[in-house]
Amino acid sequence: MSHATATTATKQNLWGGGKSPFNVSYGKMMMWFFLLTDAFTFGAFLISYGTTRFFSAVWPDPNMVFHAFPFMGHAHLPLLFVSLMTFILIMSSVTMVLAVHAGHYGDRKGVIKWLLWTIIGGICFLSCQAWEWTHLHHIGAWWGSFTDVNTPVSEYAGFFNEKAIANPAFAEGAGLQATHDFYNYFFTITGFHGGHVASGVILLIMVLVNTINGTYDRRGHYEMVEKIGLYWHFVDLVWVFVFTCFYLL
Amino acid sequence: MSQHHSHNEEQFYYEGDQSKLYSGIMNHHFNHDLSSPESKTQIGRIWKVFWILLFVTIVEVVVGMFFSHAMPKVLVITFFLVLTILKAAYIVSVFMHLGDERKNFRLMILMPLVLFIWFIIAFLYDGDFWLFMNTTAPMR
Numbered sequence: 001m002s003h004a005t006a007t008t009a010t011k012q013n014l015w016g017g018g019k020s021p022f023n024v025s026y027g028k029m030m031m032w033f034f035l036l037t038d039a040f041t042f043g044a045f046l047i048s049y050g051t052t053r054f055f056s057a058v059w060p061d062p063n064m065v066f067h068a069f070p071f072m073g074h075a076h077l078p079l080l081f082v083s084l085m086t087f088i089l090i091m092s093s094v095t096m097v098l099a100v101h102a103g104h105y106g107d108r109k110g111v112i113k114w115l116l117w118t119i120i121g122g123i124c125f126l127s128c129q130a131w132e133w134t135h136l137h138h139i140g141a142w143w144g145s146f147t148d149v150n151t152p153v154s155e156y157a158g159f160f161n162e163k164a165i166a167n168p169a170f171a172e173g174a175g176l177q178a179t180h181d182f183y184n185y186f187f188t189i190t191g192f193h194g195g196h197v198a199s200g201v202i203l204l205i206m207v208l209v210n211t212i213n214g215t216y217d218r219r220g221h222y223e224m225v226e227k228i229g230l231y232w233h234f235v236d237l238v239w240v241f242v243f244t245c246f247y248l249l
Numbered sequence: 250m251s252q253h254h255s256h257n258e259e260q261f262y263y264e265g266d267q268s269k270l271y272s273g274i275m276n277h278h279f280n281h282d283l284s285s286p287e288s289k290t291q292i293g294r295i296w297k298v299f300w301i302l303l304f305v306t307i308v309e310v311v312v313g314m315f316f317s318h319a320m321p322k323v324l325v326i327t328f329f330l331v332l333t334i335l336k337a338a339y340i341v342s343v344f345m346h347l348g349d350e351r352k353n354f355r356l357m358i359l360m361p362l363v364l365f366i367w368f369i370i371a372f373l374y375d376g377d378f379w380l381f382m383n384t385t386a387p388m389r
């Protein structure tokens with residue numbers, strides 16, 4: 001029953017017990033299972049967002065909402081900041097794969113280098129998200145905001161494009177309601193994602209410390225780097241979908 | 250003493266340290282050089298996917314900034330969802346190495362997600378119908 005025969009096993013041998021029928025370790029498989037469940041949770045949030053948006057007569061225009069950039073004052077730069085955030089996260093995903101690759105070759109110094117870059121990327125992303133949140137909060141957006149029916153239209157018309165404002169439903173309450181819904185979803189979903197990024201950074205730091213201490217060299221393999229890599233790529237993947245739903249669609 | 254040395258090595262690993270059992274595709278190349286051809290190929294693959302992801306994202310942002318207003322809604326949604334799923338496919342198969350795993354494992358992960366697409370379509374359709382219902386049905 002050596003593992004050399006694993007790939008040529010018959011069905012009976014595959015499921016006969018004593019080894020993984022999928023040829024993966026328990027830890028890796030469980031990480032994939034967890035990511036699947038987490039994907040459903042995020043998916044449920046995004047579907048809820050989509051359903052609410054589809055049954056709203058008007059909806060904020062992302063080009064109008066997300067046009068600020070740090071240190072650029074009131075410049076109108078739609079989607080530029082979030083594109084930078086996406087780039088940072090994709091970069092950190094690449095450095096993560098390179099760390100996993102170094103781990104496969106037992107290159108401890110390489111693992112440390114690439115893990116450090118990944119952690120830096122994660123912290124940069126979190127800082128950007130914190131800036132975005134602070135900026136939006138300063139212009140009045142938050143959970144449970146825009147509920148007062150006497151709110152003057154000028155306070156939220158800036159989030160919409162002309163087509164939406166021209167819609168008669170806009171001034172009749174649909175504009176206010178949509179603004180309220182939009183920001184509830186925005187802060188919840190990006191907050192939940194940000195929490196995942198933050199916990200990912202903490203786990204990455206723990207794995208980095210272990211690597212520096214030589215734990216994985218003693219163990220004989222760097223599979224822990226692989227597993228945290230899976231989590232980190234999942235976080236990147238979720239951002240790809242959040243970015244599409246909130247900022248592009 | 251000899252009893253310790255003759256225990257089933259596989260059983261020992263099975264309980265304590267699984268990844269040594271399942272080298273499979275993800276072979277641990279501790280004896281190999283990081284500058285070996287196969288390592289270089291893999292690194293090249295990683296950077297290639299990075300450029301693809303970057304390019305697709307730039308295309309998406311440009312379309313989102315300048316062209317999505319003039320396109321019919323269905324086309325916008327299809328365009329962005331197809332590109333997003335393309336990016337996701339690259340990340341999952343190359344970065345997360347799912348493409349290198351065994352087929353039954355790949356299917357186990359991918360099938361629920363494919364069914365999830367049905368879920369997405371059903372609820373978006375539902376939301377759309379709600380709007381139609383609320384704006385056209387007579388009030389009692």
